[in-house]
Structures are given as C-alpha cells and as structure tokens.
Amino acid sequence: MAARESVTQLMRLISSASCKCPHHSQKFSSALPGAHVCSSKHHATSAAPDSSSKEYAFEMAMSNIRYGEGVTQEVGMDLNNLGCKKVVLFTDEGIKATPIHSAVLDSLNKNNVNYDIYDRTRVEPSDKSFKDAIEFCRAGSYDGYLAVGGGSVMDTCKAANLYASKPDADFMDYVNAPIGKGLPVTHKVNPMLAIPTTSGTGSETTGVAVFDLEDMKAKTGIANRAIRPLLGIVDPLHTRYMPERVFAYSGFDVLCHALESYTALPFNERTPRPLDPKERPAYQGSNPISDIWSKHALRIVSKYFKRGVYNADDMEARSNMHLASTIAGIGFGNAGVHLCHGLSYPIAGMVRSFKPDGYVADHPTVPHGLSVVITSPQVFDFTAPACPERHLEGAELLGADITNAKRADAGKILADVMRGYMHDMKIEDGLKPLGYTTDDIPAMVEAVKPQTRVTKLSPREKTDDDIAMIFEKSMSVY
Structure with missing residues (x-):
C-alpha cells in the first residue's frame, strides 16, 4: 500500500x-x-547550452536491486547467467569469519563458478589499498566482480573494476576534481554484483567509491555512474552478524543520506548546466523522484533504527533498516549529499588514535557514519534558513511534533532531533572524544575545500568561517 x-x-x-x-x-x-x-x-532550441546557466534537468540512475531473505544463494546462478568465466570475490577478514562468507562460497561452488578471493580490503580504504586491489585484478584478468561486505568492500571492488578494465589509466584520472582529473568514464567496465552486509552506505546502488588520500590526510573519491553495480543483492539475513556499534554508526549514514539529499540544493538551482549530458554529475541536487526515496527512508529510520541497534534478533527492525539503506542510496545517489558528508572527510582523514568498538581494523579509524553524523546538529541548524519547510518536515518524519513550530525555529528543532537520536544510540559527545581540538580546525577547514562535489549542494551559501564555526560548535554535541 x-x-x-x-x-x-x-x-x-x-x-x-x-x-x-x-x-x-x-x-x-x-x-x-x-x-x-x-x-x-x-x-531557443537551436542555441547551444549555456554553461553558466542553471541546470534544467535531472537524471535517475541506479543498480538493479533484489531483496529478500536468502537471496544470497542465487549469486552463483547470476554470475553464470552473465557468462562470467573468471570472477573475483571481494571481501574482508571480518566477513570471512561469518556464515555470510560460507553462504556465498556455497552458491559459487554449487554453480561451478571459477573464482579467486581478494580479502585484503581495508576498513575505510585508502589510495594505497585501492591500488593494491587494482594490481591484483589487473594480474587476474577477471570478467566478473562480486563484492560481499560493507561500503569499504564495495567501493574497493568498484575502483578495482574501473582501473583493471583500463590498464593504461593513471590513478588520478578518475579521482574527483579538483584533487584528481575527474575524467568521464568512456571505456567498458565488467559486470559487478554487490551483496551488502551492513545497513548504511547504500553503495550497492551508487556509482561512488570513497577513499582516504593519505598524503593529503583527506577523503575523496570517484563518482561516475559507470562504476555502479549491475545488481545489488540485498539479503536481510546478513544483518544478524552486525555488532551493535557497527549497526549504530551505519544507521546514521542512512539517516544523513536521506536528510542531506532531501535538504540539498534543488537540481534546477545548480550551476553550471553541462554542455553535454555525459558531463551531468551523479550528484545533481534534490529532485521530485529522489525526494520520495529519501522521505520513505526517514520514515523507516524513525520506526526501526533504535530497535535494530539494541536487539540483533529483531529481524523486523534489522531487515527494514537494511532496506532503508538501499532506499536512501537510491535517493542520495542521484540527489547527492552536502555538508555533513563534506565535513566528514577531514574528520575521518585526519584521525590520529581513535579506534571504534566492533570494527576489525588494525589502524585508527573514524567509521564513516560516525564522521558524518557528529556535525549534523550544527549543519542542519546552519542550513535550515535556506529551506525551513524541508528541515521541519525532516524533523517530523523522524518523530518530532511540529504542530506549532515556526519556520525560524526549523534549524533548532531538527538539530535537537538529531541530538536525541545520537544520545539514544550512545554516539560520542562531539569531536573531542574522537581526538580533535580547536587547534585542528584551520587544517580541517582547508581539507573541506576540495570537497566541492558535495559541499556545493549545500542549500545555503557558506564561507570558510561558517565551516570553522560548525566544527567549533561540534567539539561537543550534548
């Protein structure tokens, strides 16, 4: 219904x-x-597009999605149906220790799929870990790619597929501008299937692969529709193996994906209008179709997020949050995100010593969902004046009573809603517990500057001082 x-x-x-x-x-x-x-x-139909004018169109692109308990058993048949002769399975050490890995191998073996395993995926991947995976795949000459894991695994698989399909490509060719060249992908990549095991990134639906550029101590990525998976196999049975903290941090990625895409700059306010449709970015701004996906994801979060965090056996809650991740992925994969994600990159990229519970990682890391949500109260308080109605509606979808709310209070209301969710899910009290001080703010502001792919979708114009203010007020949350 x-x-x-x-x-x-x-x-x-x-x-x-x-x-x-x-x-x-x-x-x-x-x-x-x-x-x-x-x-x-x-x-003036005969005139060439004016690159300085505002956008007038948006495109919707997404992976095929299959959802259902036990659909992992079909992946071997899928690879055979695609005619794949040699497949590479991407996973990580954490997934290999769960029954998920066994279920995947069982399907591959039953269907006589010829495969190799790449299990060196790094939690929160880096340019170095991407390059290691690329070299592995260039040497293997694979014609099919399968990612089984969270966003780190799926993103690494996307990058390996992209570069292994074009052996003469330089690594920076497809990295987002202005850090990289941001070239369009014009060559054919091999079919990729994705089985997400966390409920957060929605990476099974998108053409985005995010990584740490270690020399710059900042996150960046690759964004092109060509690298999105051909099929996302979304099996809620896998959510049983997510530790509490992994589920909580991942869930906040879902929440912020949906809120940021719904409050992003409208697509027809984005500039410049591309001179060629192939140059239209994957992240285009809020639009009527993405809005529906984003709003529905928020409804699911409101009902099931907290239940799923604290009860791994609540399959109704965990299944719905798994689906919400995919739903939000479709929304933000076309509308984009803005400041929560833009500011998250230095938070994750400049980490010194923070190691979260529940993660298999041999290095300091700030999980993506945590790095995104930690500034969210201040971000939405800042962006609300640009579109107060959407911020109020977001708060309402998350459970707030806005019956007598004033437009001028939209930012405060949504910020308080975010703080409430963060408190309920036991999120760290701001940037200080993650190891940051106000002395880090100038460097963090500088690290945000290259993230124009997402920050330009902020509905409100921002300055370096505005970004510094958001970081400063986010040193503590509660």
Missing part, C-alpha cells in the same frame, strides 16, 4: 508540475521552492 501511494504521489507531482509550453513536458516548477519558470532562452 505504501509503495502504491508513493507511485501515485509521484505521478500527481509530475502531472501538476508539467510545463505547458511545447518545448518542455515537465518543468517541476511547482514541485520545488525556487524552481525556475519557463523563459524564452530555454526555448
């Missing part, structure tokens, strides 16, 4: 927002605040 209502809502939205001019069938002029009205310059 909920799915039917969502589809009906989308059809009504598109119908009511349709432009009446003969040159556009859908403008979404009433769907988003601040959306542009048809103007004569967009009707």
Whole structure:
C-alpha cells in the first residue's frame, strides 16, 4: 500500500508540475521552492547550452536491486547467467569469519563458478589499498566482480573494476576534481554484483567509491555512474552478524543520506548546466523522484533504527533498516549529499588514535557514519534558513511534533532531533572524544575545500568561517 501511494504521489507531482509550453513536458516548477519558470532562452532550441546557466534537468540512475531473505544463494546462478568465466570475490577478514562468507562460497561452488578471493580490503580504504586491489585484478584478468561486505568492500571492488578494465589509466584520472582529473568514464567496465552486509552506505546502488588520500590526510573519491553495480543483492539475513556499534554508526549514514539529499540544493538551482549530458554529475541536487526515496527512508529510520541497534534478533527492525539503506542510496545517489558528508572527510582523514568498538581494523579509524553524523546538529541548524519547510518536515518524519513550530525555529528543532537520536544510540559527545581540538580546525577547514562535489549542494551559501564555526560548535554535541 505504501509503495502504491508513493507511485501515485509521484505521478500527481509530475502531472501538476508539467510545463505547458511545447518545448518542455515537465518543468517541476511547482514541485520545488525556487524552481525556475519557463523563459524564452530555454526555448531557443537551436542555441547551444549555456554553461553558466542553471541546470534544467535531472537524471535517475541506479543498480538493479533484489531483496529478500536468502537471496544470497542465487549469486552463483547470476554470475553464470552473465557468462562470467573468471570472477573475483571481494571481501574482508571480518566477513570471512561469518556464515555470510560460507553462504556465498556455497552458491559459487554449487554453480561451478571459477573464482579467486581478494580479502585484503581495508576498513575505510585508502589510495594505497585501492591500488593494491587494482594490481591484483589487473594480474587476474577477471570478467566478473562480486563484492560481499560493507561500503569499504564495495567501493574497493568498484575502483578495482574501473582501473583493471583500463590498464593504461593513471590513478588520478578518475579521482574527483579538483584533487584528481575527474575524467568521464568512456571505456567498458565488467559486470559487478554487490551483496551488502551492513545497513548504511547504500553503495550497492551508487556509482561512488570513497577513499582516504593519505598524503593529503583527506577523503575523496570517484563518482561516475559507470562504476555502479549491475545488481545489488540485498539479503536481510546478513544483518544478524552486525555488532551493535557497527549497526549504530551505519544507521546514521542512512539517516544523513536521506536528510542531506532531501535538504540539498534543488537540481534546477545548480550551476553550471553541462554542455553535454555525459558531463551531468551523479550528484545533481534534490529532485521530485529522489525526494520520495529519501522521505520513505526517514520514515523507516524513525520506526526501526533504535530497535535494530539494541536487539540483533529483531529481524523486523534489522531487515527494514537494511532496506532503508538501499532506499536512501537510491535517493542520495542521484540527489547527492552536502555538508555533513563534506565535513566528514577531514574528520575521518585526519584521525590520529581513535579506534571504534566492533570494527576489525588494525589502524585508527573514524567509521564513516560516525564522521558524518557528529556535525549534523550544527549543519542542519546552519542550513535550515535556506529551506525551513524541508528541515521541519525532516524533523517530523523522524518523530518530532511540529504542530506549532515556526519556520525560524526549523534549524533548532531538527538539530535537537538529531541530538536525541545520537544520545539514544550512545554516539560520542562531539569531536573531542574522537581526538580533535580547536587547534585542528584551520587544517580541517582547508581539507573541506576540495570537497566541492558535495559541499556545493549545500542549500545555503557558506564561507570558510561558517565551516570553522560548525566544527567549533561540534567539539561537543550534548
């Protein structure tokens, strides 16, 4: 019923927002605040696109998704159906110690799949760990890729597939600009299947691979639709093996994916408009289709997040959060994220000594979901004036009563909601417990600057002083 209502809502939205001019069938002029009205310059069909003008379109791209208890048993058949002759299975030491690994191998062996295993995936991967995986795959000449694990495993597999498919590529060719060249992917990559084992990144749906660039002590990544998995096999049975802290931190990634994509700059306010459709970025800004996925993910989080954290046997809660991760992934994979993620990169990249419970890692690391959520109260307090209605609706979807709320209080209300969730899930009290002090803020601000791929989608213009203020106020949360 909920799915039917969502589809009906989308059809009504598109119908009511349709432009009446003969040159556009859908403008979404009433769907988003601040959306542009048809103007004569967009009707000059013979004119070349103006790269300085605002965007006028958005695209939706996602992996195929299969969801259900026990669907892991089908992966061997899938690889045979694709005609793969030699497959590389990406995983990590933590997954190898669980029944998940056995279930995957059982399917591969029963279906006579020829495979090798790459298990050196690094939790929170780096450029060095990516390169190690790339060299492994270049040597193996694989025609099929299978990732079984969390976001780190899936992202490493994406990168290995991308570069192994083009042996003469330099590593920085596809790394996001301005750090790398950000070249479009024009060569064919091999089919990749992904089986997520955590409920957070939504990486099984997206063409994004994130890593630490160790020399810069900052996170960056690769973003291109070409590297998204062909199929995401989402099996909720795997959530039984997630430790409490892993589930909590991962769940906050889901929450922030959904909130950031819903409050991101509207797609038709983004500049510049690309001169060629192939240059349209994966992260395009909030749009009517992504909105539906993001809002539904928030509803699921509100109902099931806390239950799933504290009761690993609550399969209803854990299954729904596993699905919410995929749902939010579809939303943000096309709309994008903004400041929570943009500010998370130096938090993770500059880590000195923090080691979280429940993670198999031999190095200091700030889990991605933790690095994202830790500034979220201050981020949403800052961005709320740009679109208070959306911030209030986000708070309501997460359980807040906004009956008598004022638009001017939207930021404070949503910030308090985030603090409440963080407190309930026992999240660390700000940046200080992660090992940071105010002396680190200038370097952290500098590390945010290259993250324009996401920070430019902030609905509110920001300065270096604004970013510094958010970091300073996030030293403690409660």
